[in-house]
Amino acid sequence: MRKRFAKQLFFITLTISIALFAWAGRSLAQDAIEIAVNDVQAQEGTTNLTLEVYLTLDAAADDLAVPESAVLLLDDGGRYPAQLSKPPYYVALVLDTSGSMSGALETVQQAIATLVEQAPPQTYFAVIRFDEDISLVQPFTNDPDAVVTAVNSIETGENGTCLYDATVTAVQSLEQVAGEVPQRALVLFTDGRDERRVGESGACSNYTFEQVVDYASNRQVPVPFYIAGLSGSPERVNLASLQQLADATNGQVSNNEAGMTALLHSLLDDIHRQWLARMTVQPSLGVHRGALLFTLDDQSQPPAVPVTFAASRSYVVTPPPLPPLELSVDNFTYNEVGDMYSFDVALSAPQQANSLGIDVLDADNVQVARSTQPGPLSSLQRLTLRTTDLDADGRYTMQVSPLSAAGRAIVNEDGSTPTATYEFTYNPPRPLRLNIDGVQVQDEPALFNLRTFRLEDDVSTLLLYLHVENGEQVTRYEGTLTGLQDNQQVGDSFTVPVDTSAVEPQTEVPAQLLAGTYTLALHALGEDGQRLASARYTFHAVNPDGALARAIKAWQANPLLWPLWLLPLLLAAYVFWRLGVRAGHRHKDDEEELEPEVEVTAVSAAPPALLKVLESPDATFANGNGIHITHFPYTIGREGCNLTIADDRHISRRHAEITFKDGIFYLTDFGSSNGTFVNEARCTPKEPTPLSADIGAKIRVGKTTVLSFKEEQLTMNN
Structure with missing residues (x-):
């Protein structure tokens, strides 16, 4: 048992070490941003432990770094997200109002007003004035107007300066109000001299300088001193004592107005760099080590921050076994308006699934469609299935599976994979569709009437190319021709029979048309004569053939008439030949060869x-x-x-x-x-x-x- 625990501890420690190394490696390609831990506070509760980590982000950087997210990786393998916020910051403003400060008070008041206005709202200020007496002018507040009003109400007098007593009082006030919050500072405006009023000798304070230094430098929660050495007479500033006090508290000191401005700016910068990371964890008993991993607003990742804390008892909770996840599909219905299916999916434990995967398989078990229903899921949800990828009359199987956050199928603890299936046949509505793909005008050869020995008129025929879908209920078609120029109907309406055997229906309609543009209107009729569908097509017709062209076509189309045509032609040729011979004897110089002219009408056709x-x-x-x-x-x-x-x-x-x-x-x-x-x-x-x-x-x-x-x-x- 001990060996197993030691082995687990080794791997967990190794994991944290790798995380620290990898997280630090990400920042090698950019300027490293350091994060310092000011304090780690553990607040133990009934079921969990709350960690509060007070941090300062990169105090040496020029730009303020803003953390976007953070996560705590513990040595027990736990991973806990952190809530980031700005912690409260407590500042005690201590003003020397003795006679030696009369020439510098107005400058101090203006500098404090600027500091208070630029401080974040989580900053709490207290105003303490002192000479021979010490008084709290304004308790800690984050109301800037109240602080400025209190500071502006202070006036100087001719009393002495009890500097050391006032310093101890200010530190005690900070500790009473700030409690365990480590973000605190003391700002002291003084000439650095502890003395009685003019004409009196001896120290004003009960504390000595050495006692103040020892007291201020040995606090459980450090209090840095920001000291502005000022006086109506600059040569009176006891800079050496003030520097020693600032060094003892890890603070800063200045000895003129320009230095005071830089001093307060440094304090303001430190306030802005303070952050609080709060995590709720469930560790085991004992001391724990972890790594706090940050991601900044520019997506950079500074080096990991090590965190150590102790838990007085174990907060580890063994979760109960998950119930098996089951699902079913019901109320599978088809919506003709949207051409889609709707169905209900019931889940026994919806909190275990991140989403639902919907697969559609054809009769050959080949996936033809896939969709995902994202969470959060409920115990019953109404879903839809699109039919874009489905073929009419196709047999399909729909499979619905719960998926994890990674998009993988969920497996129950018993090893089963919960899946609901539903088989269906896609039978969409089949509306009648009628379309005229083309109209071709054809001229039939003219017929020669032997009884009357005359050429009959040829008949134009319209060859209609139709496209019909789902025309089982069509019994016939009825059509009309309308001239586009005069919008008048040409001839009577005509009826077209239905050819159910044709893959691409064609039909012929007799019509005698002059040159022009026409619109053909065709209506599909049912058994009772009701109109089921309609289609229109506009086409152009050319002039019909002349008599000579019709005669030539009739002669070409009727080989039996060739002797009747050849006999008159031969006789006419013989007569013309004889006349030519005679005329040739009389007019040899005017001999002329006669050729019959034949009128040919060109027919426009589409090139291949x-x-x-x-x-x-x-x-x-x-x-x-x-x-x-x-x-x-x-x-x-x-x-x-x-x-x-x-x-x-x-x-x-x-x-x-x-x-x-x-x-x-x-x-x-x-x-x-x-x-x-x-x-x-x-x-x-x-x-x-x-x-x-x-x-x-x-x-x-x-x-x-x-x-x-x-x-x-x-x-x-x-």
């Missing part, structure tokens, strides 16, 4: 473009090959798009699209969660952003997939 995947977590695109785009709009997303990047969770299901209009490529973000960026500039959702396709554009979809987009330059062969 090249899209490359530069960076992506989807291994499908690791080869970096380009994708040639020949039709627009071109959609990009995680599911069912022209470019599908399935393994990037930061991309929305339908993220963005590339379109071509009026000779310009555009990129439009569908309102994705993580945004779309062109050359690191974020696109405004639902608004087309121009692409510099001629020089190339860098596109980032979401967080981790980066694309390049550039228009392909066609050669003459192409």
Whole structure:
């Protein structure tokens, strides 16, 4: 048993020594700030012991050091934080009012007023005047106005000077009032002579000079003397006696007005450097040693301060065993408005936990989300779980664990780890979403009527590219066309059937359109005809083909009509040939070759473009090959798009699209969660952003997939 105790004592002593050395080492790179212990007082209570350590911070430094925090490390391994405060400081102002001080009293009064005004509020002053008599003009008080008023009320007389008796009386007054507080000082304003009034011989005091020196220098709590040697006649100052008295009390002395100012400034500086560290500890019986570790307001750490004290009995309390920590999850509900879950966590001993860790695991036991609920915790708390990282229809397990202050899982004394689990399936609401991704105007070839031998009008067709989410209740679509110039509806409304098998729905709508800009309004209807969702799309149509162009298209689209067209052409060619031959004989010099002119209407089409995947977590695109785009709009997303990047969770299901209009490529973000960026500039959702396709554009979809987009330059062969 003794060997075990000695071994523990050795390691504890070694720990304190290392702390003292390490703490001191931190201050080697900066100017060392020393802290002196004036007194250590132990006040023993019923369940603990209160330590009061009176300190002076770096009396040699030019700047006042301010401690921010302190902690006491004891030899029993205990670590106790300290409460820092300014202790009371008691100052006895002793004024010589004999006739020899008549010329210096006003200067003394002004100096005392400055001292009192600059002293901290914890400073208590007493005013004592003396000549042949000794009187307490003002008891100890921290009221500056009362002290100044008392000092200014003093007047000099023609009496003698009982200096030694007054000095002893002032020291006794300090000890009676200050008690065990070590912060105290005596300020004496005198010429240093103990004598009777003029014309009388002998000493005025009952005490001798040697008795005063012995009395003042052997106090249990030292009283430093700050002595200002002054007189109406400077040559009367007994500087030698005053210096001996100051040296005996570890004080200071001056012999003129300038020196008095420096003297009082030194006292004021000492008052400001006093601190009190108070700790409540629970030590064992006996003498204890410890280290008081300080951190100053500039985050520097001065050398550790050794502290020694004794405890008359043991204050060590053996804590009872902690009850096992248990928790449960109840009332797990889904909030459709906020798209999140709410649940209750009940704790049996919440004071043992610093926080709660909430983990969400998928069906493969892979962590997909983690959050922390900070303390303080109660026996029952209502918490929330965000669904940002969850997939619809996914099966998940939520685990709630209590954590320590270090963020680690708490383990009960029996070795068990308290954890509450809850399994759930994420079934978010699926609102119907309808979007028109694009509208393409197509002209069908004209038909030739053999009965009437005339060319029928060709029919324009609108090819609608639709994006529908959660459209199970849609039975049909109803649409209208409105001219943007006159805001008039074009034709009748039309009905579009529902194709439930299409991954990317497309539908055709007959329409005869003139050149102009139109707005297509499409409504998704339910079984009872109620509107479930609506979408709008604005597009531009060009002029329809002329008769010649329609005839050429009809001839190209109907090979069976080629003989009917070739026969008249051959006959006409023969007639023109014969006429030419005849005219050639008559007008050889005017011979002319005739060529039929054919009117061709140019059709504007989007040039091909090249899209490359530069960076992506989807291994499908690791080869970096380009994708040639020949039709627009071109959609990009995680599911069912022209470019599908399935393994990037930061991309929305339908993220963005590339379109071509009026000779310009555009990129439009569908309102994705993580945004779309062109050359690191974020696109405004639902608004087309121009692409510099001629020089190339860098596109980032979401967080981790980066694309390049550039228009392909066609050669003459192409």
